[in-house]
Amino acid sequence: MGGYGQTTPPQAVLTMNEHCGPYHLFCEVYGKTDQIEIVDESTLPDQTLLNDSSSISIHGNVIDLVNKKLQSNTRLSQLQYFNYLFPSNIQHTLSFCPTTKHNVILTNNNRIACVNNLKNKSSYAFINTPMKLGDILICKVMDCDTNISSTLLFGFTTCNPTSLQNQTLPEETVALMEQHSSSRWFVDNDITASFSMYDELAFWFDANGRVYLSVNNRSPIQLKTHIVASEMKHLTLYPFFDLYGQITSLYLYSFAAQTNLNFNNQSNAQSLCLICFEHLADTQLLPCQCVLCSQCAAVIKRPSLLSDCPFDRKHITQIRPLP
Ligand SMILES: [Zn+2]
Numbered sequence: 001m002g003g004y005g006q007t008t009p010p011q012a013v014l015t016m017n018e019h020c021g022p023y024h025l026f027c028e029v030y031g032k033t034d035q036i037e038i039v040d041e042s043t044l045p046d047q048t049l050l051n052d053s054s055s056i057s058i059h060g061n062v063i064d065l066v067n068k069k070l071q072s073n074t075r076l077s078q079l080q081y082f083n084y085l086f087p088s089n090i091q092h093t094l095s096f097c098p099t100t101k102h103n104v105i106l107t108n109n110n111r112i113a114c115v116n117n118l119k120n121k122s123s124y125a126f127i128n129t130p131m132k133l134g135d136i137l138i139c140k141v142m143d144c145d146t147n148i149s150s151t152l153l154f155g156f157t158t159c160n161p162t163s164l165q166n167q168t169l170p171e172e173t174v175a176l177m178e179q180h181s182s183s184r185w186f187v188d189n190d191i192t193a194s195f196s197m198y199d200e201l202a203f204w205f206d207a208n209g210r211v212y213l214s215v216n217n218r219s220p221i222q223l224k225t226h227i228v229a230s231e232m233k234h235l236t237l238y239p240f241f242d243l244y245g246q247i248t249s250l251y252l253y254s255f256a257a258q259t260n261l262n263f264n265n266q267s268n269a270q271s272l273c274l275i276c277f278e279h280l281a282d283t284q285l286l287p288c289q290c291v292l293c294s295q296c297a298a299v300i301k302r303p304s305l306l307s308d309c310p311f312d313r314k315h316i317t318q319i320r321p322l323p
Pocket residue numbers: 031273274275276277278279292293294295296297
């Protein structure tokens with residue numbers, strides 16, 4: 001069955017091969033599914049979710065989802081792939097500009113941006129601290145709908161976000177750039193990469209003006225935008241995002257030093273739970289040693305269900321937290 005967060009369409013077809021009904025449908029809504037809609041094929045409109053990549057999947061309010069995740073899993077605020085860049089108790093001071101946003105709700109001391117209305121064409125979030133050569137910007141995906149094909153826009157502008165304060169910003173990024181054409185804009189309007197929930201993103205540019213992204217400390221990819229190297233010295237570059245695609249929430253950490261990047265360091269990375277794709281896999285089943293999150297383990301642990309491992313069907317004798 002496909003669902004939110006997977007690449008397959010969020011639809012399932014149930015087929016009966018015996019006719020001694022009537023049958024009553026029952027389902028348990030747990031893990032990553034939080035809403036189920038039963039669709040009668042005959043009432044479907046011409047254009048269904050399956051054929052329209054721009055339509056919105058069944059999805060709750062982004063800000064509510066993100067707040068719920070933060071409350072249920074405090075470890076989410078910790079970095080796992082880029083944690084080696086920061087000493088353990090560092091204050092992450094970077095934040096989104098609260099007075100310059102468009103279709104975005106900020107939370108967690110303005111460090112998390114969430115799309116407000118998923119049907120709008122754009123959702124700008126500006127950072128009011130300029131980025132210098134040698135800096136890396138670290139952030140983390142907090143909500144992601146991989147049923148949408150486009151990803152997100154990342155760019156730099158010389159337009160000081162505070163000068164856009166409380167203005168009504170146009171719905172199209174192109175129009176925004178035209179409206180402020182006295183400023184320079186360097187954007188990649190649809191980053192070509194695949195993302196999933198809780199991915200950590202590092203953005204930076206080099207002395208030649210090439211802009212890079214590393215996802216989860218993997219080898220960097222070059223973005224489609226290019227800062228003119230000869231001008232770079234004189235430009236004050238503010239990073240900004242348009243969360244119009246599959247990434248609908250971003251957690252901002254801080255700038256780190258590019259010289260400390262080390263793409264081989266992945267040892268501390270913990271994987272996502274392969275049942276819900278929402279929480280970190282922090283629990284282990286014994287004796288098979290398969291891992292999943294504590295929330296999904298709690299469902300398995302229920303006396304009526306405690307039986308076999310959902311991955312390999314081996315009998316479970318013990319469920320323990322991972323060290
Ligand atoms: Zn889980």
